[in-house]
Amino acid sequence: MRKHHRLKKIIKHGLILTLTILFVLSSSFAYATQAQTVQAANSTTKTNAATKKALLAKWQKILNQTDSAVQIAVYDKSSNQTYTLTNNKQGTFTTASTVKVAILAGLLHMHEQNGTTLSSNEKALAEKMIKNSDNDAATTLFNEIGGFDGLNAVFEALGMTDTSSSNGWGLTVTTATDQLKLLNNVFYSSSYISSTSRNYIKTLMGDVSRDQNWGISAGSTTYQLKNGWRTDSDSRWIVDSIGHVGANNKGYTIAVYTYGNTTLASGETLIEQLAKATAETLGSN
Numbered sequence: 317m318r319k320h321h322r323l324k325k326i327i328k329h330g331l332i333l334t335l336t337i338l339f340v341l342s343s344s345f346a347y348a349t350q351a352q353t354v355q356a357a358n359s360t361t362k363t364n365a366a367t368k369k370a371l372l373a374k375w376q377k378i379l380n381q382t383d384s385a386v387q388i389a390v391y392d393k394s395s396n397q398t399y400t401l402t403n404n405k406q407g408t409f410t411t412a413s414t415v416k417v418a419i420l421a422g423l424l425h426m427h428e429q430n431g432t433t434l435s436s437n438e439k440a441l442a443e444k445m446i447k448n449s450d451n452d453a454a455t456t457l458f459n460e461i462g463g464f465d466g467l468n469a470v471f472e473a474l475g476m477t478d479t480s481s482s483n484g485w486g487l488t489v490t491t492a493t494d495q496l497k498l499l500n501n502v503f504y505s506s507s508y509i510s511s512t513s514r515n516y517i518k519t520l521m522g523d524v525s526r527d528q529n530w531g532i533s534a535g536s537t538t539y540q541l542k543n544g545w546r547t548d549s550d551s552r553w554i555v556d557s558i559g560h561v562g563a564n565n566k567g568y569t570i571a572v573y574t575y576g577n578t579t580l581a582s583g584e585t586l587i588e589q590l591a592k593a594t595a596e597t598l599g600s601n
Contacts, residue, residue: 555583
């Protein structure tokens with residue numbers, strides 16, 4: 317009887333010791349895992365900070381050499397970081413033909429809500445509008461989505477709070493950061509338009525006419541874009557470029573808006589300098 321009691325005592329102590337060891341080991345593992353997580357997060361934070369510093373320095377060097385007003389915004393999908401810079405206190409810029417992407421998004425959304433698809437005529441107009449920047453096609457589709465009310469409804473739905481249209485679709489005012497909201501809905505994910513509609517827009521933006529593939533494409537081999545250009549009241553040039561750089565769902569969305577350029581060519585060069593600096597820093601493919 318005494319031996320049986322002693323055996324039970326030994327087993328009990330052994331069990332307690334085993335549980336204690338297991339607790340210590342699990343606590344140590346949890347601590348090590350937590351430490352590794354913190355270390356990884358700190359490393360990512362440092363990398364993002366270094367990337368931001370390098371990118372903004374390159375952009376600022378370019379802006380220091382121009383008298384044009386400039387605003388640039390980039391969203392890097394892999395790091396989930398947004399980078400912005402401007403030399404303009406006014407804040408908003410004229411979209412010119414870059415607004416045609418929003419017109420097409422609104423058209424596709426309208427059809428999805430109605431349970432219909434684009435007609436053959438609408439497809440032809442959409443292709444002309446995006447691939448060739450045809451203004452008559454844009455005006456027809458702009459009217460079809462409801463004119464200013466319809467276009468402003470697109471901006472509201474996408475949270476583009478600094479974008480509005482009231483005096484001609486080409487004179488829509490916006491910010492580069494707002495345009496990222498539109499672009500991210502097209503190139504990454506969206507509750508506004510379906511994946512089929514998103515892919516349709518991507519395809520058209522990836523096949524613009526050769527004489528219009530300048531801009532954010534500079535320094536990259538894989539890209540989708542839409543450019544805009546027009547003269548302002550002082551006969552100086554508004555030149556803009558928006559789109560996506562990189563393959564599939566990777567890469568980054570980018571919007572560059574400028575005005576006060578002496579010529580169209582000088583505005584294109586300015587945007588391409590910024591695009592190349594971005595591609596060099598973030599990688600373009």
